[in-house]
Amino acid sequence: MRYIEPHAHMVSRTTDDYHRLALAGCCAVCEPAFWAGFDRSSPAGFYDYFRQLTETEPQRAAKFGLKHFCWLCLNPKESEDVKFAAEVIALIPEFIGRPNVLGIGEIGLNKNSRNELAVLEMQVDLAARLEQLILVHTPHLEDKLKGTRLILDVLKNDRRIRPERVVIDHVEEHTVGRVLDAGFWAGMTLYPETKSTPARAVDILENYGRERLWLNSACDWGVSDPLAVPQAAQEMRRRGHGAAFVDDVVFGNPQRFLGQSPNFKLD
Amino acid sequence: MNRRQVLDLYFLEARSKLIDLAAFLDRAERAAGADDFRLRAFRAALTHLNGPAKKHGPRRAESVLLAFSDPTTAPLPRATAKGATGAWPGKT
Numbered sequence: 234m235r236y237i238e239p240h241a242h243m244v245s246r247t248t249d250d251y252h253r254l255a256l257a258g259c260c261a262v263c264e265p266a267f268w269a270g271f272d273r274s275s276p277a278g279f280y281d282y283f284r285q286l287t288e289t290e291p292q293r294a295a296k297f298g299l300k301h302f303c304w305l306c307l308n309p310k311e312s313e314d315v316k317f318a319a320e321v322i323a324l325i326p327e328f329i330g331r332p333n334v335l336g337i338g339e340i341g342l343n344k345n346s347r348n349e350l351a352v353l354e355m356q357v358d359l360a361a362r363l364e365q366l367i368l369v370h371t372p373h374l375e376d377k378l379k380g381t382r383l384i385l386d387v388l389k390n391d392r393r394i395r396p397e398r399v400v401i402d403h404v405e406e407h408t409v410g411r412v413l414d415a416g417f418w419a420g421m422t423l424y425p426e427t428k429s430t431p432a433r434a435v436d437i438l439e440n441y442g443r444e445r446l447w448l449n450s451a452c453d454w455g456v457s458d459p460l461a462v463p464q465a466a467q468e469m470r471r472r473g474h475g476a477a478f479v480d481d482v483v484f485g486n487p488q489r490f491l492g493q494s495p496n497f498k499l500d
Numbered sequence: 501m502n503r504r505q506v507l508d509l510y511f512l513e514a515r516s517k518l519i520d521l522a523a524f525l526d527r528a529e530r531a532a533g534a535d536d537f538r539l540r541a542f543r544a545a546l547t548h549l550n551g552p553a554k555k556h557g558p559r560r561a562e563s564v565l566l567a568f569s570d571p572t573t574a575p576l577p578r579a580t581a582k583g584a585t586g587a588w589p590g591k592t
Contacts, residue, residue: 268582313579344579345570374584378569407565427586432510433561471509472501 234258236462236483239491240339240368240402240420240449242267243290243301244282250452250459255297257463260484261499262294263302263491265339265368268310270454276320279307283324287331300499302491304338304368305329312343312352322355329363335494336360338368339402342380345372353387361393366494368420369401371408373427381408385415398493402449405429409437413445418490422451423461431465435472438482447486521546541568541587 238254241262254262264286273279286303294301305328307321328334337360342349360367369388372380384401388394396416404412404419405428412419421437422428429437434448450461458464462483469479491497501509528539535543545567548560570588 310582343582344576346576346579349579350575372584374586375568375570375588376584378566379572382573383575405565406559406562407569436561 234463234466234479234483235260236466237487237491238262238450238459238462239400239447239487240265240422240451241459242451242453243293244285245454246452246459248293248296251294251297251299254459255299257460259299259462261300261302261497263304263335263487264290265304265370266306266308267339267370267453268308272311276317276324279321280324283328287328287333291333300333302333302335302497304335306337306340306356307352308339309341309343309349309353309370309372312349313346315348315351318352319355322352322359325359326363329365332496335491335496336366336368337363338366339370340367341370341384341402342372343370343376345376345380345383350383350387353384354391357387357391357394361391366491367394367399369399371401371403373403377403377405378407381411385411385417388417389415400447400490403428403451404437406433406437409441409446413441418445418447420447420449422449423458423465424451425456425458431461431468434465435468435474438469443478443482443486445486445490446482447490448483537589538585538587 235258238259238261241264243251243262243264266282266286283305286305290303291301305325307318312318325337337356340353340356342353357367369384371377371384381401388396388399397418400418400420401412402420403422409419421434423431423434438446448462448465450457450459452459452461466479466483469482545564548563548567551560568587570590
């Protein structure tokens with residue numbers, strides 16, 4: 234089986250995980266910028282992080298024959314300080330032209346505050362000005378529904394944004410319909426407790442169809458499984474879905490969306 | 501899959517999870533103290549499990565998620581924490 238891991242935070246994972254991903258059939262891993270588990274003390278911390286995403290991680294992945302791509306942004310958990318956010322966002326154009334950069338992400342909301350919204354709008358504007366793809370993080374648990382509504386309002390209110398160039402991640406049963414109905418791509422994250430299980434993700438595929446939907450592990454420094462996408466593929470096979478269906482979900486769909494970036498090349 | 505196949509694949513797993521839920525409630529009620537907003541939301545969510553299917557088909561997972569969700573639409577004045585608890589405190 235071949236597949237693309239469209240969302241994994243490999244800076245938080247061991248080299249063994251790159252090895253396991255390659256053994257499982259992963260041919261490319263895509264890493265959005267995210268929260269490190271603590272707040273950086275200065276924009277310089279982000280400068281170093283962007284270097285790690287665009288220089289170090291591609292080299293680690295290449296040792297196992299894996300292509301590594303990344304997304305750049307200030308994550309929503311560090312978006313409460315708007316002035317600090319503006320300084321970080323100002324660093325991004327220096328990195329956006331690097332060969333493994335796919336776009337701006339994962340931007341979005343965390344607690345659905347006014348400042349988070351302001352920073353989201355700043356980063357949507359940046360993506361529009363630089364003609365970049367967008368990857369959106371939706372909030373956790375009880376905040377997801379409200380956050381998804383607010384994010385959709387921001388994106389739909391910016392007439393420069395084309396929905397087919399935006400993926401809204403971490404959808405669940407109560408948000409997937411409104412994301413797809415608005416024309417955006419939707420990502421389902423496979424987490425043991427706080428997001429979707431493989432069985433529920435396959436339910437969503439069966440209920441909504443597989444168009445504009447992808448699966449990811451979003452593995453990071455928390456409880457998460459780097460091999461969650463192959464686990465979901467196994468769940469599809471267990472229910473009788475054929476090889477073409479599985480391939481389309483775990484390889485074809487991410488390839489179609491990410492292929493809109495000229496940097497996404499698998500060969 | 502037909503219903504028999506779904507049951508063959510998932511019944512034992514679902515049965516186990518249901519017993520886990522029952523044991524969780526027993527554990528919580530054995531413990532000293534009162535329910536908080538999380539347990540109240542949990543009890544409210546449970547009522548969706550055995551209800552009739554909705555007009556457009558069964559959507560119990562969606563109903564349970566909605567039972568835990570913040571239904572408001574206005575942004576917060578300020579984010580005072582980073583984490584989420586799993587249930588909206590303002591509902592109960």
